[in-house]
Amino acid sequence: xxxxxxxxxxxxLNAALSIIRAHGYVLQVAISLGMVLKPPEKRCLxxxxxxxxxxxxxxxMKSRFRNIGIIAHVDHGKTTLVDKLxxxxxxxHVNEVMEERAMDxxxxxxxxxxxxxxxxxxxHWNKYTINIVDTPGHADFGGEVERILKMVDGxxxxxxxxxxxxxxxxxxxxxxxxxxxxxxxxxxxxDRENSNPHRVHDQILELLLELHATEEQFNAPFIYASAxxxxxxxxxxxxxxxxxxxxxxxxxFIPPPQxxxxxxxxxxxxxxxxxxxVGRIAIGKILGGHVAIGDSIVCIHKDGRRERALxxxxxxxxxMRTSDSSTDGEAGxxxxxxGFEDLNIGDTLCDTEEREPLPFVEFDPPTIQMQFxxxxxxxxxxxxxxxxxxxxxxxxxxxxxxxxxLSVADTEVPNVFLVSARGELQIxxxxxxxxxxxxELLVSRPEVIIRREGNAVLEPFETLWLELPAEYIxxxxxxxxxxxxxVTNLExxxxxxxxxxxIPTRGLIGLETDLVNVTSGQTVMSHMFKEYAPHCGPIRTxxxxxxxxxxxxxxxxxxxxxxxxxxxxxxxxxxxxxxxxIVGENPxxxxxxxxxxxxxxxxxxxxxxxxxxxxxxxPIRMSLEHAIEYxxxxxxxxxxxxxxxxxxxxxxxxxxxxxxxxEKAALET
Ligand SMILES: Nc1nc2c(ncn2[C@@H]2O[C@H](COP(=O)(O)OP(=O)(O)OP(=O)(O)O)[C@@H](O)[C@H]2O)c(=O)[nH]1
Ligand SMILES: [Mg+2]
Numbered sequence: 001x002x003x004x005x006x007x008x009x010x011x012x013l014n015a016a017l018s019i020i021r022a023h024g025y026v027l028q029v030a031i032s033l034g035m036v037l038k039p040p041e042k043r044c045l046x047x048x049x050x051x052x053x054x055x056x057x058x059x060x061m062k063s064r065f066r067n068i069g070i071i072a073h074v075d076h077g078k079t080t081l082v083d084k085l086x087x088x089x090x091x092x093h094v095n096e097v098m099e100e101r102a103m104d105x106x107x108x109x110x111x112x113x114x115x116x117x118x119x120x121x122x123x124h125w126n127k128y129t130i131n132i133v134d135t136p137g138h139a140d141f142g143g144e145v146e147r148i149l150k151m152v153d154g155x156x157x158x159x160x161x162x163x164x165x166x167x168x169x170x171x172x173x174x175x176x177x178x179x180x181x182x183x184x185x186x187x188x189x190x191d192r193e194n195s196n197p198h199r200v201h202d203q204i205l206e207l208l209l210e211l212h213a214t215e216e217q218f219n220a221p222f223i224y225a226s227a228x229x230x231x232x233x234x235x236x237x238x239x240x241x242x243x244x245x246x247x248x249x250x251x252x253f254i255p256p257p258q259x260x261x262x263x264x265x266x267x268x269x270x271x272x273x274x275x276x277x278v279g280r281i282a283i284g285k286i287l288g289g290h291v292a293i294g295d296s297i298v299c300i301h302k303d304g305r306r307e308r309a310l311x312x313x314x315x316x317x318x319x320m321r322t323s324d325s326s327t328d329g330e331a332g333x334x335x336x337x338x339g340f341e342d343l344n345i346g347d348t349l350c351d352t353e354e355r356e357p358l359p360f361v362e363f364d365p366p367t368i369q370m371q372f373x374x375x376x377x378x379x380x381x382x383x384x385x386x387x388x389x390x391x392x393x394x395x396x397x398x399x400x401x402x403x404x405x406l407s408v409a410d411t412e413v414p415n416v417f418l419v420s421a422r423g424e425l426q427i428x429x430x431x432x433x434x435x436x437x438x439x440e441l442l443v444s445r446p447e448v449i450i451r452r453e454g455n456a457v458l459e460p461f462e463t464l465w466l467e468l469p470a471e472y473i474x475x476x477x478x479x480x481x482x483x484x485x486x487v488t489n490l491e492x493x494x495x496x497x498x499x500x501x502x503i504p505t506r507g508l509i510g511l512e513t514d515l516v517n518v519t520s521g522q523t524v525m526s527h528m529f530k531e532y533a534p535h536c537g538p539i540r541t542x543x544x545x546x547x548x549x550x551x552x553x554x555x556x557x558x559x560x561x562x563x564x565x566x567x568x569x570x571x572x573x574x575x576x577x578x579x580x581x582i583v584g585e586n587p588x589x590x591x592x593x594x595x596x597x598x599x600x601x602x603x604x605x606x607x608x609x610x611x612x613x614x615x616x617x618x619p620i621r622m623s624l625e626h627a628i629e630y631x632x633x634x635x636x637x638x639x640x641x642x643x644x645x646x647x648x649x650x651x652x653x654x655x656x657x658x659x660x661x662x663e664k665a666a667l668e669t
Pocket of ligand 1: 072073074075076077078079080081101113114115116135136137138188189190191192225226227228229
């Protein structure tokens, strides 16, 4: 076999040197012939340069894998693009019906049309195995993106050809650069009416400059695509030829994994899965060596504990599914390993106890928190299966294993837990999942996490970007002012106005719902954590009070007919209510006691107007997210599998009043 030259392998000198160091090739410097890589053969080693060795096959095997993450702002088309890559990568049989956005496999993802969890898939294209990780674009799930970046060697950065780069594009790109990942920029949705790929191209270059991209990152290839229509191109006037240009760019520009097959086995757990047959499955990229069923390996937990177990199952991805690995897990591939009961994302799997744990990501801190309490209301236990403090606690602990940007703490009160997260949607999704699993819970309004530095009280602030039709500007500015937002930039485009503002995170709670109402859903909104800065005083997001039931029982049409004259109802006739439950909204700021169970007294006398059919206005049934945003700090949302009720924290009216007076007095002193 003729020795390959550095040039014939298409390597730079630095890349060649790192391969030489890792695998033991010999670098022979022949002054007239340039540099030649030679296989190990003691006799032919020049005495001057003896570096370690490997074979040509190793080089070829190393380059068989490409591991990429797909990152973008929410709705820029990541999951749709993965659909098309899977289809063209042969993940489906010719006649197999392919679901739209197949990677959004969780019920809640399909219902909401957004990705919530990062997920793996794999495609075989030509002789390459391309492992793909689809990620969520919503800011609340930023932690999902952060944790998978250690698993990939490059990223596809999708940008909408009309919207251009948005807050989350900046966030995910910055995280990718911190991990030294090479990007391929995909300007997607070029089929969109009024799309402007040239403008977006320039905006992306500006963003790359702003994020201090290296020269290599700045020279990232640009691809123009319509994920919906299934084509990608290097130039806008190229013919539409499916996804081939994108596949070729991935192979050409995303580096193969820097994983050494001869090193000892090492893997960082970047994702977890569960199978009823084999239990917990650790998913990650094999960073060195290889692993096989029956191997005895070690898990280094984040607290430093070392635990040994046998590998009971080894899986690799094929399309969207996992299958038993046909070979040993090879360095550079993304695999699933079963064998350990107790596993967390961020743990290290390796060959012996003596190894050091692999570094895991530094997450951005959570900025909001919410209380999760055991349901102690009078209707507790009528609907759900899991109610006790122990069950709630265990479920929350389980969530923190999978959901690394979420944390749970006990409080002084045994039945109350404090859940900290990136945003209210992240917590609302958790509550929704729990109620679908059969839990009953009380949850509080989200509060921001306050910090104290010396005498200063600091709170989190975010940069907010809005894009809205010009006619709504008045209402939107009013809403922003009441939430203590400082507008830092205002740009007039043709019919739209772009607003940039700095807003306390508290002010963001409920803002999205507000904007949907005042602009008929025509606002594009994105935001990103900016800094902790001095607290900016009270914000009043709800100007209304509530109608609170003073009785327990079943509501009557007769009673509700009178109450609906006072405000808007959250309940219908025949619903169960209890003392302290919120049954409607009072347009005035205070809470008003009402009795929705009052029955009509039967008399022998007929009154004026009797016999008239009563028309009750349909009640407002809030979604869980809306309910969480809506409640005040002295209120709870009661979430059970079938019901979402609002209630006062303190159910008894007299105790409630006394506590409120006490709190007011304490504030004044
Ligand atoms: N016109 C057009 N619409 C597209 C294209 N790609 C995706 N969409 C639409 O954009 C919407 C969002 O697509 P998704 O693939 O769910 O976007 P995503 O980036 O995965 O969203 P998240 O995971 O929630 O961040 C869907 O309605 C898609 O049909 C495209 O190329 N052109
Ligand atoms: Mg998605």
